[in-house]
Amino acid sequence: MAETDPAAAPRIVTAAILVIGDEILSGRTKDKNIGYIAEYCTNIGIDIREVRVVPDIEAEIVAAVNALRARYDHVFSTGGIGPTHDDITADSMAAAFGVAIDHDPRAVAILTSHYGEANLNEARLRMARIPAGADLILNAVSKAPGFTLGNVHVMAGVPAIMQAMLDEVAATIPTGTKMLSRTVPANMGxxxxAAQLGAIQKDFPDVAIGSYPKMLDGGFSTDIVLRSRDADRLDEAARAVEAMIASIWAAQG
Structure with a gap:
């Protein structure tokens, strides 16, 4: 049997999303970041494997951070790095990593340049408190930086700011082989x-095959979504699904 070339194997990079904030859990704020991050990561070759939403409680944040950073290559965190008393994410991240936290000279310089020294009050200075050893994530929108500590990327919760920060992070981290997808409409429930699709899945264990029902023109329809990092196998599986659907319609007459 020929040996597999390790260089030819797809590189898989995994990540989790951690959303921090009582306002998300209460429903007061409708999250717009999870879907954006997930789609963004899919497009650059990072697999989002888990999403957690936790309250503004340090122990809950610490537990989630330590669990996720040990399990995945990256953790993308949003929320809780603002200037108010309930923005405790930076302190919680420092606690999770067991490091000190203080005003970071780099962050102070950024905020001083933006606000002016006379306007850099105590609340705004809170946004310059960065855990020891962290790298800053620049913020082109409102200037107050996020930070990366280990494999955890801590970003703002405001969507426009988070998106700018995510662009900064994405330019600095390794990504994997992009997951490809194909959608085959079945036009039936x-x-x-189900049985035939299950059989195809057994024939293509290396292709993820999912079925997603929907209503179409007053009746049931189904989209079959196939995902793989191997373009040839994806094409082969898609053809098998298309042939299966055609055979069902032909049998119906």
């Missing part, structure tokens, strides 16, 4: 294709 899942019940009519």
């Amino acid at each position: 899942e019940g009519r294709i």
Whole structure:
């Protein structure tokens, strides 16, 4: 048997999203960051494997950070790095990593340049408190930086600011082989294709195959979504699904 070339194997990079904030859990604020980060990461070759939402409680944040950073290559955190008393993410990250936290001279310089020294009050200076050993994530929108500590990327919760920070982070981290996808419309309910689709999945264990029902023109329809990092296998599996659907319609007459 020929040996597999390690260089030819797809590189898989995994990540989790950690959303921090009582306002998300209460429903007061509708999260707009999870979907954006997930789609962004899919497009650059990072697999989002888990999403957690935790309250503004240090022990909950610390537990989530330590669990996720040990399990995945990256953790993308949003929320809780503002100037008010309930923005405790930076302190919680320092606690999770067991490092000190203080006003970072780099962050202070950024905020001083933006606000002017006379306007850099105590609340604004809170946004310059960065855990020891962290790298800053620049913020082109409102200037107050986020930070990367280990494999955890701590970003703002405001969508426009988070998106600018994510661009900064993405330029600095390794990514994996991009996951490719194909959608095949079935134009029939899942019940009519379930058995045959299960058989195709067994024939293509290296291709993720999912079925997603929907209503179309007053009736049931199903989109079959196939995902793989191997373009040839993806094409082969998609053809098998298309042939299966055609055979069902042909049998119906």
